[in-house]
Amino acid sequence: MSDLKLLINGNLVSGERQIDVVNPATEKVFLQSPVASIRQAELAIASAKEAFPSWSQTPLNERQKKLNLLADKIRSNANELATALVKEQGKPLQEAAAEVLYTEAFMRYFASHSLKSELVQDDEDYQIEMHYKPLGVVVGIAPWNLPLLIGLNKVGPAVVTGNTVILKPAPSTPVTTLMIGAMAQEIFPPGVINIITDKNDLGAYLTGHPDVAKVSFTGSTATGKKVAQSALSSLKRLTLELGGNDAGIVLDDVDVTAVAEKIFAGSFMNCGQVCIALKRLYVHESQYDEMCNALADLAEQTDVGDGMRNGVQIGPLQNEMQYRKALDFMEIGRRDGNIIAGGTVPEYPGFFITPTIVRDIDDASVLVNQEQFAPILPIIKYSEIDEVIQRANHSEYGLGGSVWSSNIDRAKAVAAKIDSGTVWINHHLHFGPNIPFCGAKESGLGVEFSREGIAEFTQRSVISVAK
Numbered sequence: 476m477s478d479l480k481l482l483i484n485g486n487l488v489s490g491e492r493q494i495d496v497v498n499p500a501t502e503k504v505f506l507q508s509p510v511a512s513i514r515q516a517e518l519a520i521a522s523a524k525e526a527f528p529s530w531s532q533t534p535l536n537e538r539q540k541k542l543n544l545l546a547d548k549i550r551s552n553a554n555e556l557a558t559a560l561v562k563e564q565g566k567p568l569q570e571a572a573a574e575v576l577y578t579e580a581f582m583r584y585f586a587s588h589s590l591k592s593e594l595v596q597d598d599e600d601y602q603i604e605m606h607y608k609p610l611g612v613v614v615g616i617a618p619w620n621l622p623l624l625i626g627l628n629k630v631g632p633a634v635v636t637g638n639t640v641i642l643k644p645a646p647s648t649p650v651t652t653l654m655i656g657a658m659a660q661e662i663f664p665p666g667v668i669n670i671i672t673d674k675n676d677l678g679a680y681l682t683g684h685p686d687v688a689k690v691s692f693t694g695s696t697a698t699g700k701k702v703a704q705s706a707l708s709s710l711k712r713l714t715l716e717l718g719g720n721d722a723g724i725v726l727d728d729v730d731v732t733a734v735a736e737k738i739f740a741g742s743f744m745n746c747g748q749v750c751i752a753l754k755r756l757y758v759h760e761s762q763y764d765e766m767c768n769a770l771a772d773l774a775e776q777t778d779v780g781d782g783m784r785n786g787v788q789i790g791p792l793q794n795e796m797q798y799r800k801a802l803d804f805m806e807i808g809r810r811d812g813n814i815i816a817g818g819t820v821p822e823y824p825g826f827f828i829t830p831t832i833v834r835d836i837d838d839a840s841v842l843v844n845q846e847q848f849a850p851i852l853p854i855i856k857y858s859e860i861d862e863v864i865q866r867a868n869h870s871e872y873g874l875g876g877s878v879w880s881s882n883i884d885r886a887k888a889v890a891a892k893i894d895s896g897t898v899w900i901n902h903h904l905h906f907g908p909n910i911p912f913c914g915a916k917e918s919g920l921g922v923e924f925s926r927e928g929i930a931e932f933t934q935r936s937v938i939s940v941a942k
């Protein structure tokens with residue numbers, strides 16, 4: 476972890492610039508990360524371009540083997556990666572360990588997949604096949620909330636389908652991504668995987684570069700729109716996974732005690748900093764008080780602190796800017812509703828706020844109608860099911876959502892009316908490499924994971940033979 480390098484053209488190199496990496500649990504700089512210059516970004520793109528012809532012709536089983544070797548290295552360095560993840564990102568060690576495990580599992584899934592050509596038509600007139608060809612140079616850009624998993628989920632499908640890639644993590648979480656660079660350097664031919672970091676200033680350069688064929692971006696909707704604009708000049712292929720404001724709708728027939736814990740976990744994982752976290756909870760008036768009290772109890776019992784300490788369940792916000800935003804949202808909650816748990820800032824250093832439950836609040840509050848990305852859950856009362864569906868859908872976002880009920884058919888009927896990429900029933904936040912992941916409306920463009928997501932890293936190409 477101490478000697479971080481960029482990976483450019485198969486070489487581990489120092490950055491021409493540097494950045495302080497802050498541990499959000501202490502607010503102290505814990506190491507310096509190399510940062511690429513524009514010249515180094517250009518070199519990374521040039522080396523990916525140069526490596527493409529040979530890598531795209533490398534047999535699929537060889538590419539799969541190399542991705543599996545990377546998964547092996549992730550496993551054998553799992554403890555070190557998890558510890559580094561806690562320090563750079565802030566999440567509790569068990570969540571960091573889970574992110575590492577997930578990353579390994581996703582890589583193995585991508586490595587096991589092959590997009591075979593398909594026979595579209597075969598009759599006396601024509602034989603028509605559809606093939607999947609790699610696109611060329613792919614740029615992957617990741618945010619700071621799940622830096623390892625989200626970053627690698629761009630690299631895995633890109634390289635297994637025969638593309639070469641440049642991955643750029645967020646400036647505040649470069650560490651684990653650069654550690655992966657050192658592992659990839661021992662496995663992949665020069666230029667196939669390049670890893671560079673920035674000071675939030677290379678994204679536009681990378682996504683607008685004429686030699687880049689595809690951008691896979693995860694981050695905020697505002698930045699996603701900029702990415703789309705800069706990709707437009709050469710009509711690059713785009714996958715955008717953006718913001719969300721997931722609604723949870725609790726029908727009037729739940730066992731409150733049984734579901735409250737799951738709702739709490741779906742909302743407060745990673746300190747609420749998950750695109751698909753449950754960010755606003757609608758509860759039927761008949762169970763409103765009971766649910767508010769159950770969630771407030773859970774919030775009060777939560778152990779908040781440095782993710783390296785045993786037993787901690789919620790760490791700090793990842794960076795100072797997000798922390799300031801969270802404090803603003805907390806004050807909005809105080810102004811627009813009643814805080815019944817949390818709402819305080821611990822006296823020790825770190826970007827901490829206590830998990831906060833806000834009741835007696837309505838949709839007009841920005842804590843409800845915007846993405847808070849913080850450990851603050853607004854609970855809103857409703858009386859009519861049709862009306863609450865409308866309110867849940869009244870958002871520019873459409874990433875996830877959940878319905879909670881003891882009657883699955885009833886829940887499914889509601890789920891079918893929610894305008895989002897995923898709707899969970901009696902859980903929230905579950906995702907996996909085999910499950911298509913996508914955002915509706917301004918939550919994204921395209922699909923990640925699954926066969927469909929992998930295919931987004933390819934060009935469909937039809938060969939039509941006249942008989």
Ligand code: NAD
Binds near residue numbers: 644719
């Ligand atoms: P962000 O948009 O500020 O930054 C994301 C990445 O984009 C960073 O690496 C950043 O350096 C880079 N970037 C900044 N300006 C750029 C530009 N002009 N062109 C290209 N890249 C640029 O987002 P964030 O604050 O790091 O992450 C939080 C947001 O990400 C939230 O809105 C969250 O919902 C969203 N998110 C979405 C998903 C998903 O899968 N849908 C997953 C995680 C996070």
